[in-house]
Amino acid sequence: MKSTIDLSAAAWVKSSYCSGNGGECVEFAPGVAAASGVVPVRDSKELRGPVLAFAAGGWAGFVSALAAGELAAR
Structure with a gap:
């Protein structure tokens, strides 16, 4: 179901x-998460480009892991 x-x-x-990182940015729409349970994420350089949608709980876990340094850059 879509x-x-x-x-x-x-x-x-x-x-x-x-x-300060040369424009390599992501944007998210936190207000949408409150209404739908989904966090939309996009590339800040492609405002009309594709949007990835993450379950709010999954996004929160990802952000927490980043903040705690649990994810290493490769």
Whole structure:
């Protein structure tokens, strides 16, 4: 079953690590998560490009793991 989330009024937020890294940024729309249980994520350079949707719990776990240094860059 495929569902569609309306992102036309989404308030996108850039990662706090965005500045100073040459524009390699992601954005997410936290308000959409509150309404739908899904966190949309996109490339900040491709505002009309594809959006990845993550379950809110999975996204929260990912962000927590990043903050705790549990994920190493490769």
